[in-house]
Amino acid sequence: MPFRRICLAGASVSTTGLSVGNVIVRKLLAEKPKGYFDDIVVLGRKESAASKVQVAKELEALGARYVNVDYDNVEELANALKGCDCVLSCVAVQDPKAIGEAELNLAKAAKLAGTVRRFFPSKYGGDDENRPLNDVGKRKKKVGDLLEELGISHTNIVTGIFLDIMYFPLLGFKNLGKDPTTGTDKGARGVVVGDGTGQVMGIAMEDIAKFVFEMLVDPDESKTANKTIRIIGDTWKAGEWVDIFKRVTGRPLEVTTYGNQKEAAKANAIFPLLLQRGDFYVDPKLWDNGKWPNVKCMSFEDWTRKTFKRDTGRANI
Numbered sequence: 001m002p003f004r005r006i007c008l009a010g011a012s013v014s015t016t017g018l019s020v021g022n023v024i025v026r027k028l029l030a031e032k033p034k035g036y037f038d039d040i041v042v043l044g045r046k047e048s049a050a051s052k053v054q055v056a057k058e059l060e061a062l063g064a065r066y067v068n069v070d071y072d073n074v075e076e077l078a079n080a081l082k083g084c085d086c087v088l089s090c091v092a093v094q095d096p097k098a099i100g101e102a103e104l105n106l107a108k109a110a111k112l113a114g115t116v117r118r119f120f121p122s123k124y125g126g127d128d129e130n131r132p133l134n135d136v137g138k139r140k141k142k143v144g145d146l147l148e149e150l151g152i153s154h155t156n157i158v159t160g161i162f163l164d165i166m167y168f169p170l171l172g173f174k175n176l177g178k179d180p181t182t183g184t185d186k187g188a189r190g191v192v193v194g195d196g197t198g199q200v201m202g203i204a205m206e207d208i209a210k211f212v213f214e215m216l217v218d219p220d221e222s223k224t225a226n227k228t229i230r231i232i233g234d235t236w237k238a239g240e241w242v243d244i245f246k247r248v249t250g251r252p253l254e255v256t257t258y259g260n261q262k263e264a265a266k267a268n269a270i271f272p273l274l275l276q277r278g279d280f281y282v283d284p285k286l287w288d289n290g291k292w293p294n295v296k297c298m299s300f301e302d303w304t305r306k307t308f309k310r311d312t313g314r315a316n317i
């Protein structure tokens with residue numbers, strides 16, 4: 001049976017400027033007028049409410065109910081969840097308290113509310129069931145363990161890396177955009193680790209949102225109940241962005257190559273290292289895209305084209 005009363009936790013835009021929860025809630029709200037959902041509730045922290053007034057108003061105008069909560073108070077959370085049949089947690093990875101504490105209470109509240117049939121924890125990353133767990137993975141696993149213990153049916157979504165962050169400074173890039181006032185090239189720079197042949201899997205956040213929508217409205221709940229769902233938009237080699245960037249923008253590029261993982265770690269090129277190391281590899285035999293064939297995904301090259309078409313002074317490039 002499709003889910004009709006959805007609660008999203010962590011759907012305001014964070015300081016990173018990207019939030020998968022915000023992209024998902026906008027997709028669900030866009031579909032709501034077609035009759036797919038009866039209620040869409042967005043939970044935001046009381047402590048951040050003052051800085052999120054604008055986004056709360058925008059989401060309310062689109063048809064959401066925006067509720068500010070104290071994640072330390074399980075009863076208050078349960079009241080906010082009452083009536084909801086599905087909880088999508090998209091709380092931040094950056095603040096260890098979000099997944100480490102708030103999301104655990106959200107799971108307890110989902111149980112207490114009594115109406116929640118499904119919980120999607122804040123996963124949206126690499127394939128933690130098939131790679132060594134880092135600290136974030138361990139934190140996320142605790143939430144999964146608690147959901148098991150509470151007997152709440154859950155769906156873990158594995159996405160690989162978000163295409164949306166591929167050209168962020170975090171990935172080792174600098175000066176990718178043109179100067180917004182003069183239109184001149186700023187001298188793009190990027191990083192490759194080793195031979196750049198590490199296999200990477202990823203997907204754009206807007207395609208994640210399309211899949212989540214399909215999962216929620218799918219009449220066959222068993223496709224996602226207590227399952228890990230792997231949705232991948234494209235696969236490419238870690239160093240392939242160099243050719244793609246040149247092909248798409250036609251601009252010069254300075255590439256720093258770190259010969260091995262040790263050098264890369266020393267230079268703090270953490271994400272290029274992770275990509276090369278295969279941390280975002282998701283075995284194609286395990287991909288679940290085919291279960292929702294309506295969703296057509298953007299490729300990494302499409303994403304690059306989209307990013308640099310608007311090629312201006314976006315802060316992160």
Ligand SMILES: NC(=O)c1ccc[n+]([C@@H]2O[C@H](COP(=O)([O-])OP(=O)(O)OC[C@H]3O[C@@H](n4cnc5c(N)ncnc54)[C@H](OP(=O)(O)O)[C@@H]3O)[C@@H](O)[C@H]2O)c1
Pocket residue numbers: 009010011012013014015016018019020021043044045048052071090091092093094095097098099102103122123124125126159160161162165
């Ligand atoms: N695969 C990838 O490449 C990739 C990239 C980025 C993120 N992710 C994953 O996507 C998920 C969401 O991450 P994100 O980057 O989209 O999140 P985010 O934008 O950093 O944060 C989402 C929201 O979480 C809420 N939040 C922040 N601190 C909190 C706390 N202590 N307790 C409760 N809520 C808190 C905030 O909402 P309010 O202020 O409204 O409460 C914030 O807007 C995570 O699981 C992350 O690992 C994956």
